[in-house]
Amino acid sequence: xxxxxxxxxxxxxxxxxxxxxxxxxxxxxxxxxxxxxxxxxxxxxxxxxxxxxxxxxxxxxxxxxxxxxxxxxxxxxxxxxxxxxxxxxxxxxxxxxxxxxxxxxxxxxxxxx
Amino acid sequence: xxxxxxxxxxxxxxxxxxxxxxxxxxxxxxxxxxxxxxxxxxxxxxxxxxxxxxxxxxxxxxxxxxxxxxxxxxxxxxxxxxxxxxxxxxxxxxxxxxxxxxxxxxxxxxxxxxx
Numbered sequence: 001x002x003x004x005x006x007x008x009x010x011x012x013x014x015x016x017x018x019x020x021x022x023x024x025x026x027x028x029x030x031x032x033x034x035x036x037x038x039x040x041x042x043x044x045x046x047x048x049x050x051x052x053x054x055x056x057x058x059x060x061x062x063x064x065x066x067x068x069x070x071x072x073x074x075x076x077x078x079x080x081x082x083x084x085x086x087x088x089x090x091x092x093x094x095x096x097x098x099x100x101x102x103x104x105x106x107x108x109x110x111x112x113x
Numbered sequence: 114x115x116x117x118x119x120x121x122x123x124x125x126x127x128x129x130x131x132x133x134x135x136x137x138x139x140x141x142x143x144x145x146x147x148x149x150x151x152x153x154x155x156x157x158x159x160x161x162x163x164x165x166x167x168x169x170x171x172x173x174x175x176x177x178x179x180x181x182x183x184x185x186x187x188x189x190x191x192x193x194x195x196x197x198x199x200x201x202x203x204x205x206x207x208x209x210x211x212x213x214x215x216x217x218x219x220x221x222x223x224x225x226x227x228x
Contacts, residue, residue, distance in 0.1 A: 010127075019173075034216070035152045036219075041201065041222070041224060042221050042222065043115070043117070043203050043205075043219030043220050043221050043222050044219045045115065045219070046216060046217075046218070049216060089155075089156070093215070101158070101217075103155045103156045104155060105124075105154070106155065
């Protein structure tokens with residue numbers, strides 16, 4: 001069964017600090033992995049998308065890494081801001097005709113002043 | 114703005130009411146999706162339409178009825194809902210449903226409360 005597990009479930013950090021969120025998956029055959037940011041009560045917004053051949057991708061202060069061998073990804077946030085407070089969702093898609101996506105439970109990040 | 118709009122943004126309805134959620138995408142995409150997001154749970158895919166044809170129904174109760182009249186519009190018709198159906202309902206679209214890089218763009222969601 002395809003699964004995506006994220007850790008930690010929640011995280012509190014001080015403004016200006018860095019943090020790293022983890023995503024482990026069992027989805028196979030692998031197609032791509034995406035990180036989304038979801039503000040409370042809003043729809044998810046894409047941060048990065050990576051395919052099998054990519055092992056790092058940046059979007060401003062967000063840097064995602066992918067290790068397809070160990071089936072792990074991380075999202076690193078640098079110099080956090082109060083606006084980074086949100087849920088971060090890891091989504092992994094399978095290389096099938098339907099391209100089915102499996103969603104993680106998300107990590108809730110709170111940035112405090 | 115992601116190019117996907119949803120109306121209404123908030124909806125309160127009784128269990129005997131009939132209402133509809135609307136989604137519109139301005140991205141020229143051919144695939145559209147309905148998701149349910151309950152508190153502290155991951156997104157649950159409900160329905161998928163690709164080129165106006167329903168391609169997925171993830172065992173959704175019949176009190177939820179989707180309609181896709183064209184590639185730009187998607188509706189979710191609701192009737193005789195239960196309190197446990199209260200959730201954030203998200204619409205998304207992508208270029209097509211299929212392999213690689215089918216990036217999904219989400220709307221802001223409709224917060225539904227069933228009383």
